[in-house]
Amino acid sequence: MTIILASGSPRRRKLLSNAKLELDVMSVDIDETPNDNESPKEYIQRMIAAKADAAIMQLKTNYHHDSFKSCKLATSFIVLTADTIGVLPDGHTVLVKPADRAHAYRMWQQMSDSSHQVWTAVQATLVSFTDEVKELNDRPLKAVWQKQIIESTDVTFVPLTQNMMRNYWDSGEPADKAGGYAIQGLAAAWVTRINGSYTNVVGLPLAQTLALIDEAAKVQKSKNKQT
Numbered sequence: 001m002t003i004i005l006a007s008g009s010p011r012r013r014k015l016l017s018n019a020k021l022e023l024d025v026m027s028v029d030i031d032e033t034p035n036d037n038e039s040p041k042e043y044i045q046r047m048i049a050a051k052a053d054a055a056i057m058q059l060k061t062n063y064h065h066d067s068f069k070s071c072k073l074a075t076s077f078i079v080l081t082a083d084t085i086g087v088l089p090d091g092h093t094v095l096v097k098p099a100d101r102a103h104a105y106r107m108w109q110q111m112s113d114s115s116h117q118v119w120t121a122v123q124a125t126l127v128s129f130t131d132e133v134k135e136l137n138d139r140p141l142k143a144v145w146q147k148q149i150i151e152s153t154d155v156t157f158v159p160l161t162q163n164m165m166r167n168y169w170d171s172g173e174p175a176d177k178a179g180g181y182a183i184q185g186l187a188a189a190w191v192t193r194i195n196g197s198y199t200n201v202v203g204l205p206l207a208q209t210l211a212l213i214d215e216a217a218k219v220q221k222s223k224n225k226q227t
């Protein structure tokens, strides 16, 4: 079963490789700006669907590219996409990657000495090659099945001081992290407790993602039997 992780997140790649999964990886670049009045659930589901669509669009023109070595030989493959956000207790404030220092401080002040949630949504999309190759750089691909899961973990922070926030921002670690922190990094010192999946906070609820991949593989097998 060929799996393509469409993510630039080194954390996601590492988590799946630790699970001994053979996969191809690619990056997709989409506009992750939340829409006005969009709920956290609507936002995160839109993100993973948009990342999957962008990956399939890219594969239509690059499938022959050497880095997609395994999917050229497959009749179908699974595209995995994910998105991680923080959600404040008000249930609608979404915490994304910090735009700058001031944005990071604002988010951290909202998380200081309290609990917030970290949500990761994962989409598995089963993509199959259809018809014969018409042109080398436009092999028809289509999504034949998809499923999304959303996992939530409660994270509780210690009270954060200006000094703690300044030192953390200066470390450079916050820049590419939802909520501006990495529980697996220096921000481990900020976390008093979590309730839920740890890997979900890092960027991929691993046990739940492996179960989703299994489900996609079963669908792939049953569709292969039908053809």
Ligand SMILES: Cc1cn([C@H]2C[C@H](O)[C@@H](COP(=O)(O)OP(=O)(O)OP(=O)(O)O)O2)c(=O)[nH]c1=O
Residues within 6 Å of the ligand: 006, 007, 008, 009, 010, 011, 012, 027, 028, 032, 082, 083, 084, 085, 097, 118, 176, 177, 178, 179, 181, 182, 183, 184, 201, 202, 203
């Ligand atoms: C909360 C938290 C987030 N993160 C990371 C996970 C994600 O990589 C990132 C959230 O941004 P995402 O947009 O979910 O992911 P990404 O931009 O890194 O990669 P891609 O969109 O290509 O899949 O924050 C941590 O590494 N540790 C943490 O504790």
